Amino acid sequence: SANLRPTGQQPTATYESAFLKACRREPVPHTPVWFMRQAGRSLPEYLKVREGIPMLESCMMPELVAEITMQPVRRHHVDAAIYFSDIVVPLKAIGIDLDIKPGVGPVVEQPIRSRADLARLRDLTPEDVWYVTEAIGLLTAELGSTPLIGFAGAPFTLASYLVEGGPSKNHEHTKALMYGDPQLWADLLDRLAEITSVFLKVQIEAGASAVQLFDSWVGALAPADYRRSVMPASSKVFKAVEEYGVPRIHFGVGTGELLGLMGEAGADVVGVDWRVPLDEAARRVGPGKALQGNIDPAVLFSTPEAVEAKAREVLDAAADLEGHVFNLGHGVPPTTDPDSLTRLVEYVHTQTAR
Numbered sequence: 001s002a003n004l005r006p007t008g009q010q011p012t013a014t015y016e017s018a019f020l021k022a023c024r025r026e027p028v029p030h031t032p033v034w035f036m037r038q039a040g041r042s043l044p045e046y047l048k049v050r051e052g053i054p055m056l057e058s059c060m061m062p063e064l065v066a067e068i069t070m071q072p073v074r075r076h077h078v079d080a081a082i083y084f085s086d087i088v089v090p091l092k093a094i095g096i097d098l099d100i101k102p103g104v105g106p107v108v109e110q111p112i113r114s115r116a117d118l119a120r121l122r123d124l125t126p127e128d129v130w131y132v133t134e135a136i137g138l139l140t141a142e143l144g145s146t147p148l149i150g151f152a153g154a155p156f157t158l159a160s161y162l163v164e165g166g167p168s169k170n171h172e173h174t175k176a177l178m179y180g181d182p183q184l185w186a187d188l189l190d191r192l193a194e195i196t197s198v199f200l201k202v203q204i205e206a207g208a209s210a211v212q213l214f215d216s217w218v219g220a221l222a223p224a225d226y227r228r229s230v231m232p233a234s235s236k237v238f239k240a241v242e243e244y245g246v247p248r249i250h251f252g253v254g255t256g257e258l259l260g261l262m263g264e265a266g267a268d269v270v271g272v273d274w275r276v277p278l279d280e281a282a283r284r285v286g287p288g289k290a291l292q293g294n295i296d297p298a299v300l301f302s303t304p305e306a307v308e309a310k311a312r313e314v315l316d317a318a319a320d321l322e323g324h325v326f327n328l329g330h331g332v333p334p335t336t337d338p339d340s341l342t343r344l345v346e347y348v349h350t351q352t353a354r
């Protein structure tokens with residue numbers, strides 16, 4: 001069957017897209033490209049439609065979400081769209097009192113640090129995030145053969161916002177809980193795994209062709225702590241969506257020492273930041289998985305020649321990979337010149353055309 005999903009019909013052209021082929025480690029017509037945080041503040045058309053609308057409110061407006069998700073596809077001709085939302089949206093949807101503050105990020109009014117606090121994390125239902133189903137319905141109609149990537153925050157990274165109360169450099173409260181009360185920590189991550197699993201299922205059932213689990217801040221942990229205190233919850237999420245047969249991407253920043261374990265957790269594609277060359281990352285991850293990445297986002301502020309040289313370096317390191325999805329090593333910085341991204345997509349496509 002052209003469609004591995006048990007429900008609905010996915011157009012064969014989507015299944016046969018370069019992005020999904022690379023995720024499945026099949027031969028591709030060209031190396032597919034998309035960018036983490038490709039929608040957003042680097043695009044003037046984004047700033048225009050978001051004017052006067054708070055971030056979390058915008059995530060609950062299906063037509064606006066569809067428009068913002070389409071913007072980088074139209075402008076840059078990337079090989080995949082990523083659903084416009086934020087990792088804290090499912091937490092907001094179950095009634096956690098949080099906001100996304102401009103220039104700061106997610107801020108949680110009452111952090112979760114005790115057994116009693118845990119009771120505030122109720123189950124997520126598809127009805128809680130009706131706007132996601134509606135927006136993805138609009139998107140699959142408009143995207144044609146371009147696949148849509150759904151995403152969620154991984155249990156550790158979500159926990160870091162909930163426990164710290166907002167963005168944090170050293171994740172001190174989070175680690176204090178993890179080391180100091182392992183049972184409460186395990187229960188917290190398990191709760192978050194349940195919520196995240198439902199959130200990803202909703203996106204896949206609505207039409208997402210792949211999912212990415214963002215464990216952005218898990219690079220703060222040593223491998224032994226990752227294996228003991230994080231991997232069970234992340235594995236649970238990957239297992240929960242396994243039956244759909246859509247590629248599962250797993251990404252974090254500063255995770256060079258964790259790449260093998262992050263693959264082992266249940267990913268089909270492992271995202272790599274800019275610190276580890278892809279040939280070395282492939283050795284750490286082992287066979288049977290595709291890789292995604294990994295040009296340093298900061299090079300986008302340099303000259304077009306420097307961007308091309310760096311892109312060439314990434315493609316050379318990826319030459320022997322089983323499957324490669326070209327991406328940045330982390331998100332598009334807000335002040336990036338969008339033309340540098342358009343040129344980069346064009347460069348990778350022409351350099352790798354087969």
Ligand code: 1CP
Nearest residue numbers: 036037038039040055084085086087104105167214216331
């Ligand atoms: O390409 C796209 O469509 C972007 C959609 C998107 C994604 C994938 C947004 C919109 N947020 C995210 C995921 C996300 N959110 C992650 C994982 C990805 C990553 O590592 O970058 C994380 C850690 C967050 C949390 C978050 N939300 C931050 C980081 C704060 C910190 O701890 O340093 C910030 C600044 C936000 C707000 C946010 N999310 C998205 C946008 C466009 C914004 C900016 C707010 C605005 O425009 O008002």
